Amino acid sequence: MIIANNVSKKFGRLKALNNISVTCNKGECIALIGPNGSGKTTFIKSILGMVVPDSGFITFNGKNIVHDWLYRQYIGYMPQIGRYPDNMSIGQIFKMMKDIRARGKDIPTDEDLMEAFGLNELLRKRMSTLSGGTRQKVSASLAFLFNPDVLILDEPTAGLDPLASEVLKKKIIDEKVKGKLVLITSHVLSELDDLITQVIYMQDGNLMFHKSLEDLRRDTGEQKLSKAIASVMQKN
Amino acid sequence: MKKIIKYVIADILRNKIVLAYTAFLLVISLSIFNLEDNTSKGLLSLLNTVLIIVPLVCIIFSTIYVYNSSEFIELLVSQPLKRKNIWISLFSGLAGALALAFFVGIGIPILLYIPTGTGLLMLVMGLVLSVIFVAIAMLAAVATRDKAKGIGIAILLWLYFSLLFDGLVLFFLFQFEDYPMEKIMVVISAFNPIDLSRILILLKMDISALMGYTGAIFRDFFGSRSGLIIVSAVLMLWIIIPVWLSLRNFNRKDL
Numbered sequence: 001m002i003i004a005n006n007v008s009k010k011f012g013r014l015k016a017l018n019n020i021s022v023t024c025n026k027g028e029c030i031a032l033i034g035p036n037g038s039g040k041t042t043f044i045k046s047i048l049g050m051v052v053p054d055s056g057f058i059t060f061n062g063k064n065i066v067h068d069w070l071y072r073q074y075i076g077y078m079p080q081i082g083r084y085p086d087n088m089s090i091g092q093i094f095k096m097m098k099d100i101r102a103r104g105k106d107i108p109t110d111e112d113l114m115e116a117f118g119l120n121e122l123l124r125k126r127m128s129t130l131s132g133g134t135r136q137k138v139s140a141s142l143a144f145l146f147n148p149d150v151l152i153l154d155e156p157t158a159g160l161d162p163l164a165s166e167v168l169k170k171k172i173i174d175e176k177v178k179g180k181l182v183l184i185t186s187h188v189l190s191e192l193d194d195l196i197t198q199v200i201y202m203q204d205g206n207l208m209f210h211k212s213l214e215d216l217r218r219d220t221g222e223q224k225l226s227k228a229i230a231s232v233m234q235k236n
Numbered sequence: 237m238k239k240i241i242k243y244v245i246a247d248i249l250r251n252k253i254v255l256a257y258t259a260f261l262l263v264i265s266l267s268i269f270n271l272e273d274n275t276s277k278g279l280l281s282l283l284n285t286v287l288i289i290v291p292l293v294c295i296i297f298s299t300i301y302v303y304n305s306s307e308f309i310e311l312l313v314s315q316p317l318k319r320k321n322i323w324i325s326l327f328s329g330l331a332g333a334l335a336l337a338f339f340v341g342i343g344i345p346i347l348l349y350i351p352t353g354t355g356l357l358m359l360v361m362g363l364v365l366s367v368i369f370v371a372i373a374m375l376a377a378v379a380t381r382d383k384a385k386g387i388g389i390a391i392l393l394w395l396y397f398s399l400l401f402d403g404l405v406l407f408f409l410f411q412f413e414d415y416p417m418e419k420i421m422v423v424i425s426a427f428n429p430i431d432l433s434r435i436l437i438l439l440k441m442d443i444s445a446l447m448g449y450t451g452a453i454f455r456d457f458f459g460s461r462s463g464l465i466i467v468s469a470v471l472m473l474w475i476i477i478p479v480w481l482s483l484r485n486f487n488r489k490d491l
Contacts, residue, residue: 011490048314050491073316083307087250099239100315 001026001150001181002047007056009042016042017053018205024183026149029176031192032185033229034202040185041080043202044152047183048077073101076148080155080185082139084127090138091123094145101146113141116167132159140168144175151175151182157191169195189226199225201232208232237321240312244329248301254337257293261285261341269349276441279354282342283437286362287430290338291369292394298330298373299390303383310491323374323486327479331370335363354440361433364471368429369394371478378482378489401428418453425454429474432467 002024009017016039024030032040045051047058049065049072057064060071084093094114101107114120117137122130130138136159143151151172157165172195176182186192199216201208209232213225222228248254264285272278305326312322342362346355376390405424409417425431439451439458457463 045491050310050313052488052490069318070316072314075314077314079310079314083310085247085305085308085311087247096243097315100312100317 001061003059004043004047005056005058007043007046007053007058009039009046009051009053015205017046019056020202020205020207021056022200022207022210024181026181027176027179028198029172029182029184029196030198030200031196031225032183032200032202033189034208037204038202039205040202041154042205044077044154044183044185047152048072048075073146074149076143076146076151078139078143078151078153078156080158082135084135084138086128087126089124089126090119090130093127093138094123094142097142097145107146109145110147111141111145113137113144113167113171116171117141117164133161133164136160137164140171144171149180151180153182153184155185155187157186157188165191189229190224193225196225199229201229237325240317240322240325241329241332244305244326245333247305248329248333251301253297254333257297257334258337258341261289261338262345265342265345269345275350276354279346279350279358280441282346283358283434286342286358286365287434288398290362290365291398291430294334294366294369295373295376295390295394296387297334298370299377299387300383301330302326302374302377303386306491313491319487320483323483324479327370327374330373331367334366334370338362338366354437357440358437361437364475365429365433368471368474368478371475371482374482375478375485378485397428397430401431405431418450421450422453422457426467426470429471432470436467 002022004020004022007017007020008015018039020039020043032043034040042051046053047060047065049069052066057066059065060068060074063071065071088096098107098109117140119134119137119141122134127135127138136156140153140156143153153172156168156172160168169191172182172184176195176197182195184192184196196213198210198212200210211219216225216228216232217223220228220231222231265282268278268281269275272281309322309326313319339359343359346359349355372393373390376393377386379389380386405421408424409421425435435454436458439455458467
């Protein structure tokens with residue numbers, strides 16, 4: 001579904017991405033793991049077209065994403081730090097997003113998360129008054145709102161309370177079962193165990209490996225993802 | 237595209253600074269017209285407001301607004317929208333809102349007190365200058381990531397257009413005073429939209445006799461129909477070129 005081909009990106013002297021080639025298919029739930037500053041977010045942003053790669057290309061459903069923008073209607077993106085216009089209320093943000101995405105026709109929306117997070121009672125609150133966790137809830141609800149084929153979640157559970165992150169995890173599993181492609185970055189490896197099917201490990205802008213979870217378990221002899229990754233990191 | 241413009245305009249019109257700007261222009265124009273018996277004298281006093289304050293407010297407000305809506309832009313870019321549409325909508329929203337503020341603050345008093353050709357010309361020039369300086373602000377805002385630097389560039393550009401340019405022209409004139417410079421002056425004036433508007437309005441006010449031989453050349457050029465068409469084209473270019481350059485830059489920008 002998403003194929004990245006030799007994607008490189010430099011910010012000044014820093015090589016944020018170095019010849020990354022990845023193939024992501026439907027029904028997979030992929031964890032992007034790596035130390036801080038390893039290029040995970042830059043990679044996600046280049047899939048979304050927010051960062052333009054210096055060389056290499058990315059295709060979405062077989063089409064190059066450069067100069068294309070319509071493919072983004074199949075993606076739900078939850079940013080690491082959700083930043084919204086301060087003087088809009090939650091309700092206005094949702095209304096605006098529906099308005100932008102609708103393109104003249106009514107599209108079915110998936111408001112499960114909004115209800116589960118209790119955002120419906122907060123619709124009149126302004127974005128500037130929200131706590132970090134509530135902002136994350138808004139971001140998550142927006143990502144799932146339009147039933148996208150691909151979900152890109154950048155640190156989804158950071159800042160969420162345990163209850164909310166359980167709700168979100170359950171929702172991610174539900175969507176995975178429906179055959180969607182889910183890309184997650186997270187530093188909380190313990191919670192990824194029952195979510196993911198594949199692991200992409202990045203370091204200093206390089207792709208170290210892309211394996212299925214079973215392969216990783218077999219190669220390292222560890223059952224827990226956190227232990228498996230720790231043993232990989234020690235080897236490097 | 238219309239949808240984004242709608243949200244941008246709704247956001248700007250809720251902004252207290254734009255409301256204050258409108259009220260400020262309204263107070264100035266009403267007090268000038270009410271204190272001065274001779275309306276054409278009033279128009280002359282208003283001219284300086286239009287040529288100094290309007291560009292200043294437009295360029296600085298727009299630059300700050302673009303920086304402050306970086307979150308909004310990021311949110312939009314991750315949606316199925318063309319970057320070009322996002323940027324042009326932002327520009328149209330800003331230009332529309334500030335032109336509206338000018339129209340309410342100065343346009344309506346002009347229409348009430350002096351609906352003459354000169355008054356209308358000043359109204360049109362003020363609207364065009366508002367749009368031009370929003371366009372220049374878009375260019376300043378996209379040039380750098382740093383907000384302080386961006387606002388600095390905007391202020392420098394305004395200083396250049398309203399003060400430095402005249403100084404440079406004077407310097408240039410004194411250096412080459414032995415040569416006939418009148419025709420070249422017409423060309424040079426095209427490089428500054430503020431000067432261009434000032435010349436057009438002064439010529440219309442019939443005080444161009446004060447400008448000597450250069451004034452006569454100006455009158456000859458700007459008074460003719462082809463001259464007017466060229467001036468309108470130049471002013472259009474002052475809008476199109478900055479917007480186009482900023483758009484080119486924005487299309488490649490990493491967010």
